[in-house]
Amino acid sequence: MKGFRFYGFVVALVVLGMIAAACGPTPPPAAPKGKLEIFSWWTAGGEAEGLNALYDVYKKKYPGVEIINATVAGGAGAQAKAVLTTRMLGGDPPDSFQVHAGHELIDTWVVAGKMEPLTSLYKSEGWDKAFPKGVLDIVSYKGDYWSVPVNIHRSNVLWFSKKVFTDNKLEPPKTFDDFFKVADALKAKGIVPLVMGTKDGWEAGHVFEDVLAGTLGAEAYNGLWTGKTAWTDPKVTEALNNFKKMLAYINTDHSALTWDGAGQYLIDGKGGMMIMGDWTNGWFMSKNFTGYGWAPTPGASGIFVALSDSFGLPKGAKNRDNVIAWLKVLGSKEGQDAFNPKKGSIPARVDPDKNLYNDYLKSAMVDWAKDAIVPSPIHGAAASEGWATAYKDAIAVFVAKQDVAATQKALQQACVDAKVCK
Numbered sequence: 001m002k003g004f005r006f007y008g009f010v011v012a013l014v015v016l017g018m019i020a021a022a023c024g025p026t027p028p029p030a031a032p033k034g035k036l037e038i039f040s041w042w043t044a045g046g047e048a049e050g051l052n053a054l055y056d057v058y059k060k061k062y063p064g065v066e067i068i069n070a071t072v073a074g075g076a077g078a079q080a081k082a083v084l085t086t087r088m089l090g091g092d093p094p095d096s097f098q099v100h101a102g103h104e105l106i107d108t109w110v111v112a113g114k115m116e117p118l119t120s121l122y123k124s125e126g127w128d129k130a131f132p133k134g135v136l137d138i139v140s141y142k143g144d145y146w147s148v149p150v151n152i153h154r155s156n157v158l159w160f161s162k163k164v165f166t167d168n169k170l171e172p173p174k175t176f177d178d179f180f181k182v183a184d185a186l187k188a189k190g191i192v193p194l195v196m197g198t199k200d201g202w203e204a205g206h207v208f209e210d211v212l213a214g215t216l217g218a219e220a221y222n223g224l225w226t227g228k229t230a231w232t233d234p235k236v237t238e239a240l241n242n243f244k245k246m247l248a249y250i251n252t253d254h255s256a257l258t259w260d261g262a263g264q265y266l267i268d269g270k271g272g273m274m275i276m277g278d279w280t281n282g283w284f285m286s287k288n289f290t291g292y293g294w295a296p297t298p299g300a301s302g303i304f305v306a307l308s309d310s311f312g313l314p315k316g317a318k319n320r321d322n323v324i325a326w327l328k329v330l331g332s333k334e335g336q337d338a339f340n341p342k343k344g345s346i347p348a349r350v351d352p353d354k355n356l357y358n359d360y361l362k363s364a365m366v367d368w369a370k371d372a373i374v375p376s377p378i379h380g381a382a383a384s385e386g387w388a389t390a391y392k393d394a395i396a397v398f399v400a401k402q403d404v405a406a407t408q409k410a411l412q413q414a415c416v417d418a419k420v421c422k
């Protein structure tokens with residue numbers, strides 16, 4: 001009897017132990033480990049600092065994950081995009097890659113069935129409320145969201161050397177007429193009026209998109225990308241003539257310089273003005289240069305030529321869970337406020353901590369909220385990749401040959417080939 005009771009007691013203890021084990025605290029999920037390969041072209045000053053700031057946020061949260069920084073240098077993805085295409089089509093996608101929101105994302109990768117939708121992540125992270133509607137629209141396709149926008153960049157900024165302008169009692173030009181007056185004054189002083197680099201083939205196309213916006217105005221400019229404004233329009237002739245006139249004021253070594261190489265002219269006080277996107281603001285910061293001023297490009301005040309960098313989840317990503325964690329960092333307020341003050345862009349989210357941003361970026365936030373927003377073709381927002389490339393190449397040829405009629409014809413043809421113009 002005694003033995004039986006003792007046996008019963010032991011059984012009860014064992015059973016209780018089992019219940020306790022079953023109900024006790026579950027062990028924490030295994031900490032994320034493995035790798036995360038991030039593909040981008042962010043190697044210039046400002047770009048690299050911004051990217052590293054994102055990596056720092058990620059590493060703090062997921063110290064066990066090794067980040068592979070797969071960069072291919074060359075502004076605007078001049079070299080990176082071809083490498084990416086080879087990898088994507090060869091079944092070797094990076095875990096996540098930099099891609100412009102808009103046509104570049106949708107036409108090139110989503111329609112081709114290469115990406116995973118991120119709609120459930122948008123829901124769980126509350127991003128359908130954190131990003132403005134215009135931004136949500138350009139990462140959407142057939143009712144799903146396809147990438148996470150990290151920023152908004154402005155294409156149409158005229159940067160100028162404050163010292164050069166003050167020394168010569170000049171004001172930043174508002175119109176094309178003002179621009180040419182300022183350019184003449186600078187030329188007379190032996191200062192390069194308009195600094196440009198054309199080495200990577202896209203930079204002139206970038207300046208020209210801003211000349212188009214400044215010459216046509218927001219509505220007619222938008223029409224160029226939707227088929228409502230013909231490329232044969234006299235206003236496009238005028239824009240090409242404006243650009244041709246501007247080319248008479250650029251540095252002779254432009255074909256040897258990249259966008260950032262050209263920026264050095266402003267730092268050195270040897271150049272007066274430069275038209276380039278606001279990654280230039282990040283670049284100046286990375287050089288500890290503060291002697292720059294900014295204004296909308298001629299004719300384009302009240303117009304914000306916009307683009308957005310984003311990252312997505314390609315099908316077949318080797319480290320899918322780590323990518324989801326990466327995307328969560330990108331879409332978070334913490335991630336965006338770490339990245340953008342260094343990158344020289346404003347956050348895509350609506351709730352930045354404005355104190356973290358310099359005066360240029362504070363002004364960009366104001367303009368973003370009130371200006372007419374129009375898309376950039378060179379940076380993937382306005383046109384599909386094929387059209388954007390044809391546009392870019394036509395303008396690169398224009399820099400060399402300066403044939404207005406032939407270029408206008410080529411631009412119209414590019415629109416026809418894109419099946420947007422008849």
Ligand code: GAL
Binds near residue numbers: 074307
């Ligand atoms: C753009 C990109 C920016 C900046 C720039 C110069 O296409 O959106 O983030 O990096 O190229 O490289």
